[in-house]
Amino acid sequence: MKAKFIPLYIIALSITSFSCKKFLDPKPPKNVTSAGLAFQDEKIATSTVLGMYTSMNGYNSQFASGFLSTLMSITADDYYYAATSYDAYKNNSLLPSTSYLDRMWSQPYAIIGQANSVIEGVANSSLSPSVKAQLTGEAKFVRAFCYFYLVNMFNKVPLVKDTDVFKNNNLPQSTKQEVYDFITQDLVDAVGNLGDAYPSAERVRPNKKAAQALLARVYLYTEKWDLAESTASLVIADNRYKIPEDLKSVFLKTSEEAIWQLLTVNTSTAGVNTWEGFSIVPTTTTGNPLYRVYQTTLDAFANTDKRKLDWTTEQVYNSVSYRYPSKYKYRTATPVTEYNTVLRLAEQYLIRAEARANIGTPAKISEAVNDLNVLRGRADVDLLSSSLSKPDALLAVENERHFELLGEWGHRWFDLVRTNRAVQVLSVTKANGFTASDMFIPIHENILKTNTNLKPND
Structure with missing residues (x-):
């Protein structure tokens, strides 16, 4: 049997500076141990899982450390960058050669590689059933x-x-439906494996409700309205999560609204x-604020x-x-008071x-407005009428998602694309207009060179 290798803390992040190398390198980095050894010890196995989160949030300008939020917010109409670095995103003129697109592909796959190593290592280990379930979940x-991203x-x-890099380096693309089916099954499995209690003192490792929260989003995106409603309701019903009145508390590491955060x-x-x-x-306090909210959004x-x-x-x-x-x-502050918030309760209300x-009966529309x-009540704005029409209710949802989730995890971009509203909305905000072809994000040319079976985005 071929040896498999897993990282203890950070997988080879040289993938970030991507060239024409295969995006899954069969040679293990120096800071790894063989799976057979690592997963015989609970502490080492847990450290390996914690390494996934370190990889996600250890460095600036990475997929999960705020870079996806920044780039997708600029691509949509949340905010723009006043210098020229991200003009291709602001102007929706992305090309296969555009800087940073490779990170949006290679970094998630690096983390997926870590997850696959954990899943295989745990399955073949002598760890207790409860530990196996937690780490696999x-x-x-x-x-x-x-x-999902x-x-x-x-x-x-x-x-x-899996971890068969020689096979995986030449895999063809799966359809969107196939990928969503895989995501859904992974999350259903995670819900079954994870406990209600957090495995850490803070909300920095997922529990069952975190898996349900992400699953509710997946059901929404795949237009399974009944399942999206019922799954979001399970999260909303958990009294550990609250909608605090003080908006300044929402993104603190002690936030009662947080469902899953990334540890600093x-x-x-x-x-x-x-x-x-x-x-x-x-x-x-007098410097140039380079990230500026679009005036149309402020208005x-x-x-x-x-x-x-x-x-x-x-x-x-400059006046x-x-x-x-x-x-x-905060740019920097000691001690740390804020964590990168990935999933929070407000999104579950918006999903539901x-x-x-979309279910659209008068009773359901009234519940949607509630x-x-x-x-809206927390934000101190006028409450909506419960007698909205279905089109008006859906527009109210779109607007509320923009106000509530502005700048977070690409929500605005993905919302406008999945509801086919991007052209109508962004053509108003973007100075050079916006067309249907602008909704497609190209795969970076360096990525395409690593696997001849990859085809450019439609």
Whole structure:
């Protein structure tokens, strides 16, 4: 049997500086141990699982450390970057040669490789059944999470299900439906394996409700309205999660709204709370706020909306006032008070509202409006009427998702694309217009060179 290798903390992140190498390298990095040894010891096996989260949040400008949120927000109409670095995203002129697109592919696959190693290693180990279930559940959750973003960015992607790198380096792309079926099964398995209790003192490792929260999103995206409604309801019913009145508390590491967060890992820059805050918050109170919320987006908020007042910040630069996104308040601060929040309760209300609005009966639309009003009430804006028509209810959901989830994890971009609203909405905001072809994110040319079976995005 060929030896398999797994990382203890960080898989070979040289994948990030991608060239023409295979995106799955059969040679193990130096900081690994063979799976046969690692998974005979519970502490080492758990450390290997924790290494997945370190890989996701250990460095700046990585897929899961705020970079996906930044790039997709700029590509949509959340905010833009005032310098030229991300003009291709702001202008929706992405090409296979555009910088950073390779990271959005190679980094999720690196994490998927880690998850596959965990799943195989645990299955062949002598660990206790409860530990096997927990670690397998976490790995399947993380694998599903990565595939969710891969398929929503690139539509058709290879399904890497194991650690056979020689086979996987030449896999063809699976259809979007095949990928979603795989994601759904991974999350159903994760729900079955994970316990209700968090396996850590903080909410930085997924539990059953985290898996259900992501599964509810998947059901929404695949238009399984009844399942999206019922699964989101399971999360909402858990009294550990609350919608706090104080918006400034939502992204703290102690947030009662958080369902899953990424633990702060300062591997290169002391005092970082979140890499998103480190990138976006201006260096001084008089400095240039390079990340600026689109004026059309600011104008869409009600004047009293606390989300505009508390989650964006005004700064004057060269006698001009700009607002920058400020859900995360700190570039650096000690001790750490903010964690990168991945899943939170407000999204579950929005998922349930959209599912109910799509079911479309008067009773369900009334319930959808009630869900939206939970968030509108917290934001101090007028409550919606329960007698909205179905089209008006769906538009209200779209707007509420924009206000509530602005700048988070690419939600706005994925929402506009999946509902086929991108052209109508973004052609108003984008100075150079927006056409249907702009909805497709190309696979980077260096990625295409690694596998002759890969085809460019449609």
